[in-house]
Amino acid sequence: MLVLLMAMLSLSLVRVPASAQEPVRPPLLLVVPDTDTTVTASATYRLSGSTLPGLSVRLNDKALHVYPNGVFVGLLRLEQGENRFTLAAVDSPDVAVQKEFLIVRKPPLTSTPRDTLAIDSVMIEPSQDLWLNEGDLLRVQIKGTPGCTATFLNGMPMNEVVPSGPNGLEGIYRGVYRVRADDMWEEVPLQFALTDSGGRSVVRASSGRITVRPGLFPMVGIARGERPYLNYGLGEDRLGGAKLSFINAGVRLTLTGKAGDQYRVALAENQEAWIPEQQVEVQPEGTPPPFSLTGSWNVYGEKNHDYVTIALSDKLPYASFVEGNPTRVFVDLYGAVSNSNWITQHLTTREILNVSYRQVEKNLLRITVELKHPQVWGYALGYRGNTLVLKVRRQPERLDLNRLTIMLDAGHGGTNDGAIGSTGAKEKDINLATVFHLKQLLEAEGAKVLLTRQNDTSSTNSERLKAIIGSEADLLISIHSNSIGNTTDPEATRGVSTYYRHQCFRPLSQAIYARVLKTGLMPFGNVGGFNFTLNAPTELPNVLVELAFMSHPEDEMKLLDDRFRREIAERIVEGVEDFLESNEE
Numbered sequence: 001m002l003v004l005l006m007a008m009l010s011l012s013l014v015r016v017p018a019s020a021q022e023p024v025r026p027p028l029l030l031v032v033p034d035t036d037t038t039v040t041a042s043a044t045y046r047l048s049g050s051t052l053p054g055l056s057v058r059l060n061d062k063a064l065h066v067y068p069n070g071v072f073v074g075l076l077r078l079e080q081g082e083n084r085f086t087l088a089a090v091d092s093p094d095v096a097v098q099k100e101f102l103i104v105r106k107p108p109l110t111s112t113p114r115d116t117l118a119i120d121s122v123m124i125e126p127s128q129d130l131w132l133n134e135g136d137l138l139r140v141q142i143k144g145t146p147g148c149t150a151t152f153l154n155g156m157p158m159n160e161v162v163p164s165g166p167n168g169l170e171g172i173y174r175g176v177y178r179v180r181a182d183d184m185w186e187e188v189p190l191q192f193a194l195t196d197s198g199g200r201s202v203v204r205a206s207s208g209r210i211t212v213r214p215g216l217f218p219m220v221g222i223a224r225g226e227r228p229y230l231n232y233g234l235g236e237d238r239l240g241g242a243k244l245s246f247i248n249a250g251v252r253l254t255l256t257g258k259a260g261d262q263y264r265v266a267l268a269e270n271q272e273a274w275i276p277e278q279q280v281e282v283q284p285e286g287t288p289p290p291f292s293l294t295g296s297w298n299v300y301g302e303k304n305h306d307y308v309t310i311a312l313s314d315k316l317p318y319a320s321f322v323e324g325n326p327t328r329v330f331v332d333l334y335g336a337v338s339n340s341n342w343i344t345q346h347l348t349t350r351e352i353l354n355v356s357y358r359q360v361e362k363n364l365l366r367i368t369v370e371l372k373h374p375q376v377w378g379y380a381l382g383y384r385g386n387t388l389v390l391k392v393r394r395q396p397e398r399l400d401l402n403r404l405t406i407m408l409d410a411g412h413g414g415t416n417d418g419a420i421g422s423t424g425a426k427e428k429d430i431n432l433a434t435v436f437h438l439k440q441l442l443e444a445e446g447a448k449v450l451l452t453r454q455n456d457t458s459s460t461n462s463e464r465l466k467a468i469i470g471s472e473a474d475l476l477i478s479i480h481s482n483s484i485g486n487t488t489d490p491e492a493t494r495g496v497s498t499y500y501r502h503q504c505f506r507p508l509s510q511a512i513y514a515r516v517l518k519t520g521l522m523p524f525g526n527v528g529g530f531n532f533t534l535n536a537p538t539e540l541p542n543v544l545v546e547l548a549f550m551s552h553p554e555d556e557m558k559l560l561d562d563r564f565r566r567e568i569a570e571r572i573v574e575g576v577e578d579f580l581e582s583n584e585e
C-alpha cells in the first residue's frame, strides 16, 4: 500500500472524467513501484503512474514529462542502499498531492576479503537434493576466500575459477565427481573444506543432499494428471521449462535420477528429459522398464481426419516435430523396436501421402508422416489402449471464413488482471474488448466464433487449453497486451508482436504480423519457439498476438482507444484472410 500524504488537498484537484465510461482517476496514481518499500538488486527501477490531464508532476522537486492523458513514466537511477522519492501532482504553486516511496538497492555480491577465512552461504552447489546414478557427474561449487585450497568429499580437489573480468568475483571454486557403482549415500549434505596457506581450515555443508543407492535406478514411473509433459532440461523461466512433449497419462517412463522436484527420464541412448514429480507415479521395485516391439500399422481416413495407428504392447513415451518442404510430421517413439513387417495404407486418406519409419537408435523408432498440403492444420498424438494414434486434421475443403470455426482467447480475466498500464488500466479488460471486436468482425464474414471467456472471469490456461482442444475449432487466436519488467525503461520498448511455438504454425503469425503493422504500431517482432501454454497445442494452427505495450505511454493510449482496438481487430482478420488465401489450392 502507498503512503498517501494529502498535503493541502483542495477540491480543485477532483476533476469530472471526460466520458462516462472512463473511471474516476485519482489525482496521483503510482503503478510502479507498486509498494511503498521495494527491494531490488537492480541499479535502475521503472516509474509508471498518472495524474489528471493538465496537472504537472514533480519527482523530488524535478519536473517530469506528463503525457496528454496524464501519464508519466521514467527510469529511476538507484544508489546503493536507501533511495527515497517524493512524487507530487501539482495544480498550482501551493496545491499538491504527494506520495512517498522507498527503493532499497541491495549491494552486489562481492569477493570474500582475503584476510578472513570463510566459505560464504551463497552460491553453494548442489543447492537442491539430487538422486544420482552410477556414472552421473556431480558438479559442485562454493564461494569463499580467494587463493585457498578447496576440497569436497574428504579430499576431492576443487579448482578456483579465473574471474570473468576485472570486476569478476574471486574465490569461486568448482569441482566434479563421477558417481561409482560402490558409492552409497542416503540424503547426505556435501561437506566442503577451504584451507589457507597457513594450514587453517573452515568447513561448510551444502543445503542440497545427495542420494546414491545401489539398485535404486532404473525406476519405472507412470505419467499421471491432466496433461503431463516432458521438459528438455532443468531450466526455468516465467513460462516454465522448455517442453519437449506433452504425453498421455498412463505413459510408462524409465526414471534414472532426480534433481529437486523433477525426475530424470531416460528416453533413448543419447536422449533424456525431466518430468515434475507430481506428474509421476513411481512403480514398485522390479517393475520392468517400458519396451515394445511395434505391431501392425494402419493408415486410413475418416470424416475430417486421417489416422496412423501403431499397435504396441506398452504405452511408450513419444515426442513429435514438423518440417516443411515437403510437409512431414515426425514422431519419435522411445523404447520401441520395429517388428512391423507391413504398413497397410488405405485409399481413404486425403491428407497423409506416405508413412515410413526408421530405427534411429536401439531404443528410438522414428515415424515419418508425409502430408499433402504445405500447411499443417493440426495433429494429435495419444493412446487408444496400447495403440499409438496419430490423428491428422485435413486441410478444410473450403478456406473461407464462413466455413470455419475460430476460437478467440482474451488473456487473463477475473482475479488475474494481467499487466497494468500507467493509468491503472487492466490488460484483461483491453484483451476482452479487442476480442469482442474480433468476434463481431469474424461473424460478419460468416465465421463461427468461440470464446474461452465471455466476461471478467478467471480460468487457468490449462482449463482454456482443454476447452480449445475439445472444441475442434479450426484456428486459435490468443489476445494479450505486453509489458516490460520493472527494471527497464518503459519508453524504450513498444510495439506489436505475434508468437508461435511450432514452426508449422509460423505462417499464420507472419500473416497477422504483416497486417497489424499497418496500424502504425512499432514492430516488436514475430517470435518463435514461444513456450506459452496456448501456443503449445499441435491440434490446430494457433497464434498469440501481443497488441502493444501497456507499459509504454503512447502504446497504452492506443490500447485504451476503442476505435484503435477496432482497427487492430480489423487488421488481425485481414491477416487471417491472407493466411487462408495463401493456402488455397
Ligand SMILES: [Zn+2]
Pocket (backbone or CB within 6 Å): 411, 412, 418, 419, 427, 480, 481, 482
Ligand atoms: Zn498477458
